[in-house]
Amino acid sequence: MWEALDDFYWTYQSLIHAVGVNAILALSVYVVLAVGQLSLGQAAFMGVGAYTGALLTVKFGVPFGLAMLASALVPALLALVVGGPTLRLTGVYLAIATIGLGEITRIMFLNWDYAGGALGLSGIPERGGVVAIYGTLAVLLVGLTLVARSRVGRAMEAMREDEAAAGVMGVNLPRYRLVALVVSSAMAGVAGCLSAHVSSFIGPNEYGFEAAVTILSYALLGGIGSPLAPVLGSTILTLLPEVLRPLADFRLMVNGMIIVLAVLFMPRGILPWRIARTG
Amino acid sequence: MIPLPPTQPAPALTVQGLTRRFQGLVAVDSVDFTVRQGTVHGLIGPNGAGKTTLFNLVSGVLAPSAGSVRLGERALDGLSPYRRTALGLARTFQNIRIFSEMTVLENVMTGMHTRLTASWGILLRGPGFRAEERQAKAKARDLLAFVGLSEAADTRAGDLPYGDQRRLEIARALACEPRLVLLDEPAAGMNPAETHALLGLLSRLRDERGLTLLLVEHDMPLVMSLCDRLTVLNFGRRIADGTPAEVRAHPAVIEAYLGTGGHEVSVSRGLGS
Numbered sequence: 062m063w064e065a066l067d068d069f070y071w072t073y074q075s076l077i078h079a080v081g082v083n084a085i086l087a088l089s090v091y092v093v094l095a096v097g098q099l100s101l102g103q104a105a106f107m108g109v110g111a112y113t114g115a116l117l118t119v120k121f122g123v124p125f126g127l128a129m130l131a132s133a134l135v136p137a138l139l140a141l142v143v144g145g146p147t148l149r150l151t152g153v154y155l156a157i158a159t160i161g162l163g164e165i166t167r168i169m170f171l172n173w174d175y176a177g178g179a180l181g182l183s184g185i186p187e188r189g190g191v192v193a194i195y196g197t198l199a200v201l202l203v204g205l206t207l208v209a210r211s212r213v214g215r216a217m218e219a220m221r222e223d224e225a226a227a228g229v230m231g232v233n234l235p236r237y238r239l240v241a242l243v244v245s246s247a248m249a250g251v252a253g254c255l256s257a258h259v260s261s262f263i264g265p266n267e268y269g270f271e272a273a274v275t276i277l278s279y280a281l282l283g284g285i286g287s288p289l290a291p292v293l294g295s296t297i298l299t300l301l302p303e304v305l306r307p308l309a310d311f312r313l314m315v316n317g318m319i320i321v322l323a324v325l326f327m328p329r330g331i332l333p334w335r336i337a338r339t340g
Numbered sequence: 341m342i343p344l345p346p347t348q349p350a351p352a353l354t355v356q357g358l359t360r361r362f363q364g365l366v367a368v369d370s371v372d373f374t375v376r377q378g379t380v381h382g383l384i385g386p387n388g389a390g391k392t393t394l395f396n397l398v399s400g401v402l403a404p405s406a407g408s409v410r411l412g413e414r415a416l417d418g419l420s421p422y423r424r425t426a427l428g429l430a431r432t433f434q435n436i437r438i439f440s441e442m443t444v445l446e447n448v449m450t451g452m453h454t455r456l457t458a459s460w461g462i463l464l465r466g467p468g469f470r471a472e473e474r475q476a477k478a479k480a481r482d483l484l485a486f487v488g489l490s491e492a493a494d495t496r497a498g499d500l501p502y503g504d505q506r507r508l509e510i511a512r513a514l515a516c517e518p519r520l521v522l523l524d525e526p527a528a529g530m531n532p533a534e535t536h537a538l539l540g541l542l543s544r545l546r547d548e549r550g551l552t553l554l555l556v557e558h559d560m561p562l563v564m565s566l567c568d569r570l571t572v573l574n575f576g577r578r579i580a581d582g583t584p585a586e587v588r589a590h591p592a593v594i595e596a597y598l599g600t601g602g603h604e605v606s607v608s609r610g611l612g613s
Contacts, residue, residue: 204463211462211473215450219439226437229399231425231454231516338446340458340465340473 070191075260080299081194082256087279087295088201089248094285095209096241097221099152101273102143102159103249105166106136108268110250111257112176115185118258125188125258132254133247140246141239148238151224163273170265181264188258197251198292205288206336215338217241249276282323284330293332350412352377352520352552353398358407360393367393369576370407375520375569380546380553382567382584384560386596390576391556392434395524398554399431400424411520426454430518432509434525434556440498444489444508447497448480451515483511487541503534510541514551521545523555527562535559539566564588572596 070077086103093100114132117123123131147158171179208214219227220237228234257263275298283294301319305312323331351374360368368390375381383391396402398409400421409416416424430451439447456476461469484490487507492500497508506526513521526542527535539562545551557563563570563584570587572580574596580587587593 207463207465211469212449212453212456212458212476213462215442215446216453218442218446219450222439222441223437225401225421226433226439227450228421229401229425229431230451230512231422233420233422335441338442339449339477340462340469 076299076303077191078194078256078259080296081191081198082252082259083276083279083295083299084198084292085194085201085252085255086249086276087283087291088198088205088288089245089252090276090280091285091288091291092205092241092245092248094280095217095221096237097224098148098238098241099156099277100159100242100245101156101270101277102162103245103276104268104270104272105159105163106140106246106249107253107256107272107276108166108170108263108265109136109139109253111253111263111268112170112182113250114254115182115257115263116176118186118188119182119184125193128258129189129193129251129254132250134250136250136253137243137247140243144239144242148235148242160270160273163268163270167265167269170268177264179265181262182257183262185257185261185263187261189255190259194255194259197255201248202288202292209288209336210338210340214336218335218338278320280330282320282330284327284332286329286333286335288336290330290332290334294330297331349377351375352379352412353381353554354410355394355398356408356410358394358397358409359405360390360397360402361405366576368397368404368573371571371573371576371578373571373578373581375552375554377552378546378550379568380542380555380566382563382570383554383556383573384558384563384570384587385573385579388575389573389596391573392524393576394573395431395522395556399429399522422454425516425518428517428519429522430513430516430520431522432506432513432524432526434528436502436505436509438497438505438508438512440496442497443493444484444495444497444500445477445480445493447508448483448511448515449476451512452476452480454516480511480515483514486514486544487511488537503530503537506530506534506538507541514545518551520552520554523553523557525556525558527557527559535562538562542566 086107090100090103110132113135114128117128117131118125143162147155150158170176176182216227216232216237219230220232220234224234279295279298280291282298284290301316302312305315308315353375355371355373358368358371371394385391393402397404400419411427411429414427439450456472458469458472481493484493487510489504489507489511492504500508527538530538542553543566546553567584569582570584571578572587572593579592579596580590
């Protein structure tokens with residue numbers, strides 16, 4: 062029994078890591094969507110976190126715990142700096158600005174020789190693993206559920222439904238938007254650091270526009286009624302290509318079809334249930 | 341103007357020289373008026389007179405081109421809507437703007453946002469947090485009972501009938517413990533029975549809770565029987581100010597509502613009595 066489990070783990074190790082990391086990324090985009098904003102910058106924040114953590118462990122031999130902390134703080138700081146001017150934008154304009162941010166960081170890593178330039182950074186020590194990934198995910202899930210069931214959760218949902226009315230109810234809109242972006246970027250940064258330390262290699266093109274859209278689709282598929290919904294979405298989107306592997310050549314077609322059908326027939330996500338907002 | 345005797349409390353709201361231009365159009369043109377403590381003050385005027393713009397200026401949704409607004413002694417100029425709410429200003433909207441996905445109770449609790457203080461307690465769930473949340477819930481239920489929506493506490497707000505949604509908006513506005521409530525056409529779209537119930541509710545707000553109300557309303561019988569004082573706007577300017585009886589007899593008001601040459605007899609009927 063134990064042996065079978067061990068076998069399973071070694072066979073699907075990278076998939077198990079990806080499910081956890083993607084779930085954290087899904088939660089990070091959920092935090093922004095939950096206040097009614099649209100960000101396509103999550104991949105960039107993930108990249109900044111991945112490079113911060115990997116550079117610290119590879120070049121300086123910093124302990125993993127400290128590297129994790131730094132990989133949360135650096136993207137958070139970036140979000141704080143970028144957030145001031147960009148959060149005056151809303152909706153699709155904010156999305157465009159965050160795409161710009163993503164491209165800037167990608168090109169920066171591409172040309173930064175110290176961090177390996179276009180070749181990326183290799184030889185990253187294996188740290189954290191399943192325990193760190195799923196531990197972080199559990200802490201975030203519990204934390205976000207508690208936040209949802211409080212005055213902050215009520216304010217967030219109110220903002221998403223009708224921002225002007227939420228402001229008249231006394232919600233400090235600029236502050237909520239900024240804090241949501243900062244928290245979400247810290248979460249994406251941690252996800253980047255965790256994934257870098259289980260894959261031994263990172264490159265600048267892993268954190269481009271495509272990754273940003275994939276992260277957004279986790280929350281679109283799952284829904285944002287509760288923190289559990291985006292996690293379900295990311296898990297399905299991560300596992301689906303593997304489950305469909307026997308379909309061989311039709312795999313990607315069926316994969317795409319399932320996503321399109323889900324979005325068409327379940328516009329509120331596959332888990333539309335909304336969490337109660339009282340503590 | 342006769343100077344106010346020193347014992348007179350400060351007006352609940354003072355609007356001075358308030359102006360808002362939209363490119364060429366002057367929607368609100370140097371309007372002055374005061375709202376006395378504990379009264380219901382009506383803001384009336386034909387369509388397009390600038391009433392809703394004035395509300396948006398007072399609640400901070402729009403910034404004025406000139407002029408000032410004071411809540412009690414406190415100047416509100418330049419403050420965001422949420423700061424004004426914290427200082428005791430609440431409002432409802434002309435087109436209902438409840439949070440329709442949330443439950444009725446959650447809507448009212450959202451209105452308490454500025455009165456709740458939980459921060460780290462949200463994550464730690466200590467006794468302080470739980471007590472605050474429990475009290476907030478109890479208070480929200482009281483407010484729902486006050487407006488007659490007790491039964492609907494756990495209903496999705498968007499599923500309420502129209503008149504109930506209006507009452508929910510009032511309960512939500514009361515939840516922030518305001519000193520002054522701005523009501524933008526609270527009777528719009530209501531049938532006579534609902535309007536009558538609303539009249540009773542708004543009188544109780546003034547008489548039992550000592551609240552000051554400023555309302556925009558087109559339903560003249562409601563305005564005339566409820567309001568203590570009226571300010572009349574036309575084309576963004578204040579054209580009259582006074583008790584309902586004074587306003588009804590004011591020549592500029594008669595002209596604004598009926599055009600020149602209107603007969604006073606039909607005016608009294610038109611404005612209700």
